[in-house]
Amino acid sequence: MIRNVLSIAGSDPSGGAGIQADLKTFSALGVYGMAALTALTAQNTQGVSGVHPVPPAFVGDQIEAIFAEIRVDAVKIGMIANAAIAGVVADILKRHPDVPVVLDPVMIAKGGAALLAADAVDILSRRLLPLATVVTPNLPEAAALLHEAEAKNRGDMARQALALSKLGPVAVLVKGGHLDGDESPDVLASGGTITWFEADRLPTKNTHGTGCTLSSAIAAEIARGLPLPQAIASAKSYLARAVAAAGQLSVGSGHGPVQHFHALWADNEGVAK
Numbered sequence: 001m002i003r004n005v006l007s008i009a010g011s012d013p014s015g016g017a018g019i020q021a022d023l024k025t026f027s028a029l030g031v032y033g034m035a036a037l038t039a040l041t042a043q044n045t046q047g048v049s050g051v052h053p054v055p056p057a058f059v060g061d062q063i064e065a066i067f068a069e070i071r072v073d074a075v076k077i078g079m080i081a082n083a084a085i086a087g088v089v090a091d092i093l094k095r096h097p098d099v100p101v102v103l104d105p106v107m108i109a110k111g112g113a114a115l116l117a118a119d120a121v122d123i124l125s126r127r128l129l130p131l132a133t134v135v136t137p138n139l140p141e142a143a144a145l146l147h148e149a150e151a152k153n154r155g156d157m158a159r160q161a162l163a164l165s166k167l168g169p170v171a172v173l174v175k176g177g178h179l180d181g182d183e184s185p186d187v188l189a190s191g192g193t194i195t196w197f198e199a200d201r202l203p204t205k206n207t208h209g210t211g212c213t214l215s216s217a218i219a220a221e222i223a224r225g226l227p228l229p230q231a232i233a234s235a236k237s238y239l240a241r242a243v244a245a246a247g248q249l250s251v252g253s254g255h256g257p258v259q260h261f262h263a264l265w266a267d268n269e270g271v272a273k
Contacts, residue, residue, distance in 0.1 A: 003031045003223035004071055007216065008063060008089055009078030009106070010039035010051075016257030017043075017209030022076060024260035025216035029238065031223050034070065036062035038089075039081040045208055045252030056084040063092050072099050074223035076216050077128065079106040083120040090127035100222045103132040103169070104215035105141045121145065130168030134188075134228060136215045137164070138175045151176075154185065154196075161189035171228055173218075175211070177201075188232060195229060197236055206246035206256035213258060214239050 005026050012018035019035045026033030038059050042050035066072060075093065080086045093101060105124055107116040116124070125145050129135055142160045143150040145167075151157045151174070161174040171190035179185070188195040217235030226234060245262035259265075 003073040003220075004034060005031045005074045005076065005216075005219050005223050006034045006036065006063070006066055006072050007076045007078065007219075008036045008038060008059075008080075009076070009212070010041055010081065011037055012041060012043055012209070014044045014208075014252065014257070016045065016251065016255075017212045018078060021209040021212040021257070021260065022078065022216040025213050025238075026220055028260050028264065029217060029220040029224075031073075031220045034066055034072075036066065038079055038085050041079075045254035045256050047254070051081065053081040053085065056082075056088045059085050060088040060092060063089065067092070067096060072096070074100045074102065074219045076219040077101065077103045077132075078212055078215065080116060080120060080124060080128075082117040083123040086120050086123040086128060090123075090131060093128075093131050097131075100133040100219070101131055102215050102219040102222065103128055103135045104211055105135065105137050105145060106211070107141050107144055125167055129164070132169035133222065134171040134173055134218060134232075135164060135169045136173045136175060136211065136218065138177060138211060139179070142174050151179075153179070154187070157185075157187045158189070158194050161187050161194070162192070165189040165192075173197075173232060175214070177207075177210070186232075186236070188229065190228065197232060199236065199240060202240070202243050204243060204246055205254075206249070206258060207243065208255040208257045210239060210243065210258060213242060213260065 007022035010018045023033040040052040161172045164172040173188050176185045184199045184201045186197040221231035221234045242258040245259035
């Protein structure tokens with residue numbers, strides 16, 4: 001049976017992040033992707049120049065329409081945009097407690113633009129985190145959720161992951177991509193236990209949408225039946241290959257996208273343009 005996964009997130013017209021990255025990831029990993037949009041953005045590989053939130057009630061209408069008729073095997077939540085949308089999403093998902101939820105607390109774009117209103121952080125923490133199977137913040141996002149300084153080392157990362165897990169999610173994956181050095185470790189806190197996922201930092205600027213892609217890959221693997229640690233390991237492996245193959249693409253001059261279909265597309269170099 002092909003599994004169905006719903007992404008609740010914002011749109012990236014350049015195709016590297018947001019809903020577009022989520023749907024590409026779902027397709028690459030063999031699940032059927034669905035999407036409820038929370039915001040339209042104007043952005044490219046250089047950065048975000050505008051954000052237009054969808055009215056909260058219509059965000060709810062989109063999600064309700066899916067659950068009214070279609071089996072949902074997992075939900076990925078990305079950009080929420082504001083407190084009202086966060087509340088609507090929480091109200092609906094609370095009525096579907098058996099559906100796994102992967103929450104990527106998108107707050108700041110790669111170029112530094114704010115993607116979550118300041119008053120929404122506490123709503124996200126109080127309403128959405130307790131509904132999550134796994135939350136996937138990067139270091140700045142983990143710090144913002146806890147109202148603390150950003151982690152600078154592995155000890156800080158582990159402590160913040162455990163602190164976030166006490167807010168209600170089943171598990172928390174704190175991503176270490178912002179650490180200095182040649183390594184990019186992630187740490188999973190679940191049931192009071194810490195598990196590390198090691199990775200080398202790849203020498204590329206093509207990292208646009210990596211957070212969206214990872215959380216979507218985790219949701220896809222959970223929907224396909226993998227238990228959490230294995231789902232994360234498989235998703236990280238997929239993302240690493242997508243980042244490594246990003247050079248196959250020629251999209252913009254800033255932070256380019258990853259190659260979501262690295263296993264499905266032949267390298268087109270040498271093909272007549």
